[in-house]
Amino acid sequence: MSMAVSVNRLDERWSRFVWLAGLLLASLVAIALVVGISVGIGDMPIPLATTFAAITNKLGWTSTELNRIHETIVWDYRLSRALVAALCGAGLALAGAIMQSLLRNPLAEPYVLGISAGASTGAVLIVILGLGAGAVSLSTGAFAGAFAAFLFVALLSNGARGGADRTILAGVAASQLFNAATSYIVTTAGNAQQARDVMFWLLGSFGGVRWPEFFLVSVVVGLGLVACLFYARVLDAFAFGDEAAASLGVNVGQTRIILFALTAVMTATIVSMVGTIGFVGLVVPHAARFVVGPRHSRLLPACVIVGAIFMVLADIASRTLIPQQTLPIGVVTALVGVPFFSIILYRMQRAS
């Protein structure tokens, strides 16, 4: 009897492992496919087969004869952009899931701690007021601004001891303050063109990202994912609140500080690179939770995969919706995301 039970258990584990491995493989194929499609789209369309051949050539796996121009376009311009889009989607979704769990609030998202507002203030200080006299790039300014906002929130919410509600209120206050500062600078010092530039940057754009950006964001998001997965079980323990987590043996203060700082670094890196892309960090975790359930060891990888695919698709849409023009990516994530999210909300209602 007990033999039969243990064999059953083993069988169960094995089939679950196969199932998970298959799912992971399918997700990777899906990501590769959307990235391939994204690379093919542009002023000069490139077939999917050519794209993959160009990539395997460059990696030294194959040596297919290809059009040199195609190869250059794929490798030097479009592939890095598509991969950065995927990583940014993954990072924002991951940060959003962490925030929603730690703050126990379904409306929490990566910018809830005022990071986007801080980044925009940092950006306008560089672009409009010319701070740093050209030596400091817009990205650096945005990163510094984002982190200033995060520290402000941490101070205002009394470090980690403040509790979820206080943290959210502090984040709202920080956002208001930094947005006001941004508006003040734009309206008093900027000209119309500068205001337009800042506006465009704020709404997000993958234009101009190349391999250096890819390496930076892949390291940050990669390490972020590993660290968050390490905390997956701890995040599960937060389901009934801070006090319940503490009574299960979680060091609540330390966990909050580490995970907030981790999400702040991920979000600030992404924002300073491609602007404040909204909606992904809010919606993808809900969609992923609807599919794989609330346990973080599954939820976090699911967020990364869904976030990556969603963002690459949004990038494709931003370049194809209007001919000869690229829409800001933040506009597309919201325009595409809201109808999609409405369907999930509707189905959630029916399921409960």
Added chain:
Amino acid sequence: MSIKADNLVWKIGAKTIIDGISFAAEPGKVLGLLGPNGSGKTSLLRLLARLKRPHAGRVMLDDRDLATFRRRAIAQRVAFIEQHATTNANLKVEDVVKLGRFPHRSMLSGWTREDDAAVGEALERTGMSAKRLDAWQSLSGGEKQRTHLARALAQSPRELILDEPTNHLDVHHQISLLRLVSSLPITSIIALHDLNHAAMFCDRLIVMQAGKVVAAGQPEEVLTRDLLREVFSVEAHVEPSPHHSRPHIHFAR
């Protein structure tokens, strides 16, 4: 001795909430904590579970200061059930009970047979086995409380701390929960409002008023007419119940 409080003091700002409390819980017995609203019951329980740190005095766990334990080490033997703990996550009963194994697992270790057995036994004891795959959101108040108790039992505790666990339950669920707790072979400390339930199910009682212990002992020693008048401001007659021989309180109309 399992849990002992030694001259505990705890304040919020300048206000003293717990004012020099000492007592000892006997191993394997149920210790009831009584007192009017705001007398400091919840605060005392939080100090005992180390969710708050005392400003003076200490809590001893088997003659060792609780302050010297690591958080996880405390959670491996002391389980705490707080009031109204709920979640908006879409968890199953089983998921909630599995949380109780958290302190016994290292960060990356897998789910063991021992974990499985502890969860199964906890579900069995609390009568929640049949509902193990039900959604938390779909449970009644009594089932939610039993699930919390199952989660606490999955922690394999030697001490169980419960903060008014019978609040909002109907009378059937109140009695069955208390009967279950008093049948467990572990030390329980339980804050209660219902004096008759306390008399029936607790081995010893502590009565608190304004952060101090005003009476302690066996139910028949503690629950007297004078005490009820002074601490709870009610007129009542107390006599041994002909049915279970514990004191029974008849409140005056």
